[in-house]
Amino acid sequence: xxxxxxxxxxxxxxxxxxxxxxxxxxxADALRHATLDGGKRLRPALVFLGSLVGHPWPDxxxxxxxxLWSAAAAVELIHVYSLVHDDLPSMDDDDLxxxxxxxxxxxxxxxxxxxxxxLQTLAFGxxxxxxxxxxxxxxxxxxxxxxxxxxxxxxxxxxxxxLAGRTEDHPDLxxxxxxxxxxxxxxxxxxxxxxxxxxxxxxxxxxxVEDFGRLLxxxxxxxxDILDVTGSAEALGKTPGKDAAADKCSYVTxxxxxxxxxxxxxTVRHAxxxxxxxxxxxxxxxxxxxxxxxxxxxxx
Amino acid sequence: xxxxxxxxxxxxxxxxxxxxxxxxxxxADALRHATLDGGKRLRPALVFLGSLVGHPWPDxxxxxxxxLWSAAAAVELIHVYSLVHDDLPSMDDDDLxxxxxxxxxxxxxxxxxxxxxxLQTLAFGxxxxxxxxxxxxxxxxxxxxxxxxxxxxxxxxxxxxxLAGRTEDHPDLxxxxxxxxxxxxxxxxxxxxxxxxxxxxxxxxxxxVEDFGRLLxxxxxxxxDILDVTGSAEALGKTPGKDAAADKCSYVTxxxxxxxxxxxxxTVRHAxxxxxxxxxxxxxxxxxxxxxxxxxxxxx
Numbered sequence: 001x002x003x004x005x006x007x008x009x010x011x012x013x014x015x016x017x018x019x020x021x022x023x024x025x026x027x028a029d030a031l032r033h034a035t036l037d038g039g040k041r042l043r044p045a046l047v048f049l050g051s052l053v054g055h056p057w058p059d060x061x062x063x064x065x066x067x068l069w070s071a072a073a074a075v076e077l078i079h080v081y082s083l084v085h086d087d088l089p090s091m092d093d094d095d096l097x098x099x100x101x102x103x104x105x106x107x108x109x110x111x112x113x114x115x116x117x118x119l120q121t122l123a124f125g126x127x128x129x130x131x132x133x134x135x136x137x138x139x140x141x142x143x144x145x146x147x148x149x150x151x152x153x154x155x156x157x158x159x160x161x162x163l164a165g166r167t168e169d170h171p172d173l174x175x176x177x178x179x180x181x182x183x184x185x186x187x188x189x190x191x192x193x194x195x196x197x198x199x200x201x202x203x204x205x206x207x208x209v210e211d212f213g214r215l216l217x218x219x220x221x222x223x224x225d226i227l228d229v230t231g232s233a234e235a236l237g238k239t240p241g242k243d244a245a246a247d248k249c250s251y252v253t254x255x256x257x258x259x260x261x262x263x264x265x266x267t268v269r270h271a272x273x274x275x276x277x278x279x280x281x282x283x284x285x286x287x288x289x290x291x292x293x294x295x296x297x298x299x300x
Numbered sequence: 301x302x303x304x305x306x307x308x309x310x311x312x313x314x315x316x317x318x319x320x321x322x323x324x325x326x327x328a329d330a331l332r333h334a335t336l337d338g339g340k341r342l343r344p345a346l347v348f349l350g351s352l353v354g355h356p357w358p359d360x361x362x363x364x365x366x367x368l369w370s371a372a373a374a375v376e377l378i379h380v381y382s383l384v385h386d387d388l389p390s391m392d393d394d395d396l397x398x399x400x401x402x403x404x405x406x407x408x409x410x411x412x413x414x415x416x417x418x419l420q421t422l423a424f425g426x427x428x429x430x431x432x433x434x435x436x437x438x439x440x441x442x443x444x445x446x447x448x449x450x451x452x453x454x455x456x457x458x459x460x461x462x463l464a465g466r467t468e469d470h471p472d473l474x475x476x477x478x479x480x481x482x483x484x485x486x487x488x489x490x491x492x493x494x495x496x497x498x499x500x501x502x503x504x505x506x507x508x509v510e511d512f513g514r515l516l517x518x519x520x521x522x523x524x525d526i527l528d529v530t531g532s533a534e535a536l537g538k539t540p541g542k543d544a545a546a547d548k549c550s551y552v553t554x555x556x557x558x559x560x561x562x563x564x565x566x567t568v569r570h571a572x573x574x575x576x577x578x579x580x581x582x583x584x585x586x587x588x589x590x591x592x593x594x595x596x597x598x599x600x
Contacts, residue, residue, distance in 0.1 A: 113388065121448045141427075145422070150331065
């Protein structure tokens with residue numbers, strides 16, 4: 001049995017093979033370097049989880065599954081493009097990603113910008129050409145454009161960069177939540193929604209899935225920030241005070257460790273409320289509940 | 301009577317107003333700076349010209365026109381995004397565009413990258429949300445993704461950058477044509493095709509419109525390169541030899557002035573052949589013919 005991550009990897013390789021026949025070898029290599037790196041593939045998994053809210057787990061023989069794979073590939077292509085551009089020297093200036101040179105390091109800056117641009121284009125092309133119902137495809141494209149656009153991912157990165165210059169005054173909790181809701185939350189939420197729409201979930205239930213997705217993304221980030229402190233405290237003897245002194249902007253540095261834990265509890269409670277409402281409408285929120293459990297209980 | 305260019309400007313302003321409510325002011329300002337600059341708006345004009353091949357000039361009261369404006373806005377948003385990214389320091393490193401500071405000069409590099417990213421997203425979102433028939437919208441998105449993607453615009457820019465480093469050996473004519481066909485030709489061709497598809501032109505005729513569009517884009521570029529030499533020769537006393545010495549890669553430096561003129565004649569002849577075939581199929585190529593005439597006869 002191939003694992004889900006391996007399946008995603010092979011689907012992404014297929015998309016690139018199909019779309020890059022005749023492309024400049026250097027550009028094609030860059031796109032493959034960025035995309036086929038054994039990432040966690042969280043967003044494609046959320047597309048499939050979202051589909052389970054309104055639909056039994058699809059039989060692997062189900063021909064309709066093919067179109068769900070298009071959505072799974074598209075959200076990951078958008079995610080990969082955002083990582084490539086975020087790593088650029090004028091943004092976060094990172095040299096390594098997942099232990100390998102970032103794209104502008106392995107190639108050059110211009111190629112990294114162009115490869116990111118191309119990945120975004122491929123994502124929308126993939127959705128438009130999928131075998132899903134035309135109305136579903138258009139809904140997907142609208143949602144993905146909103147999640148990736150100026151009010152979503154790009155907007156979140158803009159806020160992030162604007163805060164990077166301000167080392168003295170930390171943002172308040174609301175600004176921090178807004179940043180993460182846009183920068184990573186929007187695509188997480190939308191990945192779930194694409195799956196839910198594919199499964200024919202009605203508009204009201206889909207909105208609840210999105211509410212849940214927003215809270216799931218937030219819980220993930222808060223837990224990340226908490227683990228960064230508590231994990232380090234055990235492993236390196238590093239204290240929260242040190243982290244704050246380094247002016248790292250996180251839920252812990254903004255709200256304190258206890259404050260961050262309270263924020264996580266609040267977020268999880270709201271997420272459960274959304275799942276409860278989904279259940280009362282007759283949808284099956286079991287997979288989402290397990291996902292939330294996994295995110296908040298993880299220790300690394 | 302508002303001129304067409306003013307109408308495009310106001311449509312683009314509408315799209316930005318609609319899509320940027322709630323965005324970071326700095327990001328919104330950057331998107332407006334890049335987009336609302338009084339550009340030539342050639343590509344939106346080609347969308348409308350393409351529609352005329354299969355359809356009488358639409359009555360301005362025609363409600364369907366609204367959806368054609370979405371296509372016109374989308375191709376221009378893609379064009380603007382490509383200019384913003386091409387101007388970046390790691391690409392062409394330009395400080396001025398149309399007499400104003402380029403986006404990374406007026407703002408900063410990170411904002412310019414993000415604004416370009418957002419413009420691409422907006423283009424696909426605009427097409428998906430238009431009021432055109434769902435099948436037409438999906439066809440538009442597929443075509444635009446192909447034109448903008450690794451085999452189109454991004455591919456052309458990749459070839460262009462790869463040639464910039466090679467100052468000794470000029471590319472051959474085929475490589476130069478391939479570069480321009482991808483970098484600017486693909487979007488020109490596709491702008492015509494979006495209009496043609498909107499007007500319900502059958503697939504065979506649409507392919508001829510695309511063939512014509514590819515040749516129109518090429519004619520435009522060759523004429524540009526010829527004027528760059530002959531225009532300058534009169535105005536500045538600059539000679540073709542000087543241009544070649546500066547290692548500017550153009551149809552004239554690669555094929556010589558006579559060679560470029562022969563190439564232009566060939567291109568125009570092939571373009572006329574495509575129009576002739578369109579006419580024999582019962583389509584009306586008059587607007588396209590006038591456009592070709594305009595492109596090849598212009599003196600500046």
